[in-house]
Structures are given as structure tokens and as C-alpha cells.
Amino acid sequence: MKIFHGTENANIQKPTVLTLGVFDGLHLGHQRIMQTVVDRAKAASALATAITFDPHPRAVLHPESAPPLLQTLDQRLSNLEVLGIDQAIVIPFDRDFASNPAENFLREIVHDRLQAKEVYLGKGFAFGKGRGGNIDLLRKMSQELGFIADEVPEIVLRGQRISSSKIRRLLSEGRVNLARRMLGRPYGIEGVIVRGDRRGHTIGFPTANLRPQNRVIPKFGVYATATLVEGAWRRSITNVGVRPTFGQDLEPSIESYIFDFTGDLYGDVLRVRFLHRIRDERKFNGIDELKAQIAGDSARALNYFQHKGVRNMLEIL
Numbered sequence: 290m291k292i293f294h295g296t297e298n299a300n301i302q303k304p305t306v307l308t309l310g311v312f313d314g315l316h317l318g319h320q321r322i323m324q325t326v327v328d329r330a331k332a333a334s335a336l337a338t339a340i341t342f343d344p345h346p347r348a349v350l351h352p353e354s355a356p357p358l359l360q361t362l363d364q365r366l367s368n369l370e371v372l373g374i375d376q377a378i379v380i381p382f383d384r385d386f387a388s389n390p391a392e393n394f395l396r397e398i399v400h401d402r403l404q405a406k407e408v409y410l411g412k413g414f415a416f417g418k419g420r421g422g423n424i425d426l427l428r429k430m431s432q433e434l435g436f437i438a439d440e441v442p443e444i445v446l447r448g449q450r451i452s453s454s455k456i457r458r459l460l461s462e463g464r465v466n467l468a469r470r471m472l473g474r475p476y477g478i479e480g481v482i483v484r485g486d487r488r489g490h491t492i493g494f495p496t497a498n499l500r501p502q503n504r505v506i507p508k509f510g511v512y513a514t515a516t517l518v519e520g521a522w523r524r525s526i527t528n529v530g531v532r533p534t535f536g537q538d539l540e541p542s543i544e545s546y547i548f549d550f551t552g553d554l555y556g557d558v559l560r561v562r563f564l565h566r567i568r569d570e571r572k573f574n575g576i577d578e579l580k581a582q583i584a585g586d587s588a589r590a591l592n593y594f595q596h597k598g599v600r601n602m603l604e605i606l
Contacts (some may be wrong), residue, residue: 290370293378296340296398304404305376306330308441309340310414313453314359315368317473322411322441327373333406336375341365342382349382357504359453364479364503391417391426400434407437446471463508465563475515475562475602478503478543482554494583496528496544497554499561506541507563509570513590515603516547517560522603524548526590527561530570546583548591564602565593 293299306329312319323339330337343362348355360368362379369377380386394417399405408427416422424440431438444451451471459468460476469475480501497516509530516525527545545561567586573579593599 391422
């Protein structure tokens, strides 16, 4: 997949079928949009193109209410490639861009620059000055400019519309199973492994301490997780929280104990995916009680990993 930062840098060699949006998380609803774009691009001998924005528009226009993002930009772009997008165009979002009327963007960029044959929006998405670039305007201008415009239906799960904000809320509640179903994959974070206080080593459960790049982390507690080590997803158990037994850290920590692994990971970038919540974080009356609890948590996690569906999931992550 080719990546362009700004539309002026895009090297368009043939017409496009495109979509545009933030696409934070690339959940099942976003995946339906991308599948539509990819399928239509193949049928039209065009480039499947996704236009995304960085930073999030609300971080520029209404920073006090801007949501923490489920993915870093690199993670978003990586997932777009997995979904079959030929090229991604990252538009640096600022107030100048926000003041540009949607009609100008559609005429000068979508039609003239990107030679769009077809354009697809997610339900309810709007762009441009005053959010004037909605599906109604798109359909109106498509008749003038000669491209097809349509809105991709949203996906509903358990009677609830799938959205990035809904997934953030589920993760804040520790409901990683339902979040996984809405994402179409387990929620994951990544970051550099840093040296901790090595308490895990002293009690027989050495952990990898991750400094996350992602801003959204699940509710404090203990989870059965999958950790990518040396190109393979390994069974692990992860604690998210402030470690109240040891006086409560100022910043939340993410510590993963990787089963059947003894290597040195300091300085590596690690990926952790959250599969199942085991319990809340709580304070213990000393090391012995904590050690016994970790042993029990580990047994529960290993039992979870024995389920056939979980084993299959680890193989395809």
C-alpha cells in the first residue's frame, strides 16, 4: 500500500474508488466500507483509496471533548493495508482545512486530483466547513461531476450500532469480549518494554512492562491476553492498573507475564491483545497473598486458553 501525507503528494496513475473518514479502530463498520471500496475498485480497474485525517478533527476544533483514539496512525494505516486498500492519503487536519467548503474539496481533490469514479461514506459521516460534506451533498455533486456516490449501511450488533465511541466505552468497562466482536479482532495495544522494579522476578512471575503508545487502555484489572513475541502470538496474562499492593503508582502500568518464555525483551516493541477479563485489580495483604492470587489467575487464564475457539483464534491472530 502506498501512503501519501497530503493530497498534493499523491501520485495518481489511474482513477480511484475512494472513501474518507477518521476510521479510528477500523471496526466492523469501517471494514464493511473498505470491503465495498476494494470490491468496487477491482470491478472498475481503479485504485482502492482511503482518505483519513490526522489528528482527529475534534482535537483541533473542540479539544476539550476530543476522544482518545483506539489506534495510533501507524496502526490505522497498517490495518488499511491488511484490508486491501491500495493507497492511503493522510490529510493533516488543521483549522485552514476545516474552513474549506466541502464543495471545493469534492471538485478540486476528489474529482480533479484523484479522478474518483465512485465515492463511499459511512452512515452519518460529514466533512468540510460546517460539516456540509454529507451524503446529500455528495450525491448532488456526483451528478455534476460524473461519479457514483453512495452511503454504506452501518452494522448493528446485539441491537447496538457499532461505533468507535461505543468500543471505547466497552473497554473502559472491561468488556473486552464484546469490544472484540465489534472490532472483528481482539483490542490491542503496543509499546516499548521498559525496566520495572523486577518484583515479578522475585515471586516467580517475571513480567514485561509495557509503555503503551495507545491512549485507550482497558479498565484496570487482570486479563488473559495474547502477546506477539518473535513473530508468534503467545499465551499471556496481563495486569492493567496502579499496583495498589505496593503503594499505588501515579501512572497506570501494563505488565504481561508470558507463559513458557524466558527471553529478554527490554527495548523491544511489544503487541498485546486483550482476550478475556479475569478479575478487577485489588490490594493484597502482602507478597504471599499476591503470589497465591497470581497463581490462581494464571490457572484460570490457562484454562481459558484450552477452549478450542481460543486456540483457533491464537493461530490466526
